[in-house]
Amino acid sequence: MCSFAVVSATEAQTQEIGRILGQVLQSPALILLQGDLGAGKTVLARGIARGLGVEMQIPITSPTFTLMNHYSARLELYHFDLYRLSDPDELIELGFDDYAHGSGVALVEWPEKLERNHVNGLWVSLQRLDENQRELVFVARGAESEKLVIELKDALGSAFSRRDRDPWKATVSQ
Ligand SMILES: Nc1ncnc2c1ncn2[C@@H]1O[C@H](COP(=O)(O)OP(=O)(O)OP(=O)(O)O)[C@@H](O)[C@H]1O
Numbered sequence: 001m002c003s004f005a006v007v008s009a010t011e012a013q014t015q016e017i018g019r020i021l022g023q024v025l026q027s028p029a030l031i032l033l034q035g036d037l038g039a040g041k042t043v044l045a046r047g048i049a050r051g052l053g054v055e056m057q058i059p060i061t062s063p064t065f066t067l068m069n070h071y072s073a074r075l076e077l078y079h080f081d082l083y084r085l086s087d088p089d090e091l092i093e094l095g096f097d098d099y100a101h102g103s104g105v106a107l108v109e110w111p112e113k114l115e116r117n118h119v120n121g122l123w124v125s126l127q128r129l130d131e132n133q134r135e136l137v138f139v140a141r142g143a144e145s146e147k148l149v150i151e152l153k154d155a156l157g158s159a160f161s162r163r164d165r166d167p168w169k170a171t172v173s174q
């Protein structure tokens, strides 16, 4: 399995990590964001959206009540927050599988609600270490995601080495 971890020291860094991931994305992808309430899933999603080219004046907020927000960018972006999903049948009504395996990028907060733990895609788990530090673990499931994880690790590695000074303290490890 292909994986690596990053520690982010601030909200801005998590958003920057997301932005770099968004820039790396060149083809359809399914990205599953796991983590407790307040872990930083939406912050990361906001960065991914910016990296895909969603304009700064368009707010990226959690689609908690609508379950899905759609943004047009370099690739179409479908941002799901399944926290309030009460019945898996709602996924069918939403057309989830078409978005998840379609021509755009699908981001999913609370993928536990899918009840499909082994779905292929880029799994990101965010863990709160303290008030401002978050550990982000990127795990690839499936060949397409492995390629993405390798490209992301390279891109983050060079971004970090360029910004080797404060306030950029994020570190990449295997
Ligand atoms: N390093 C960090 N990275 C991300 N967020 C951080 C960091 N440090 C502090 N925060 C704060 O943590 C919160 C993360 O909120 P966010 O909405 O992204 O969480 P979430 O995982 O999407 O939660 P939910 O499950 O409620 O949707 C924000 O208030 C943010 O300011």
Ligand SMILES: [Mg+2]
Binding pocket: 041, 042, 043, 062, 081, 109
């Ligand atoms: Mg959220």
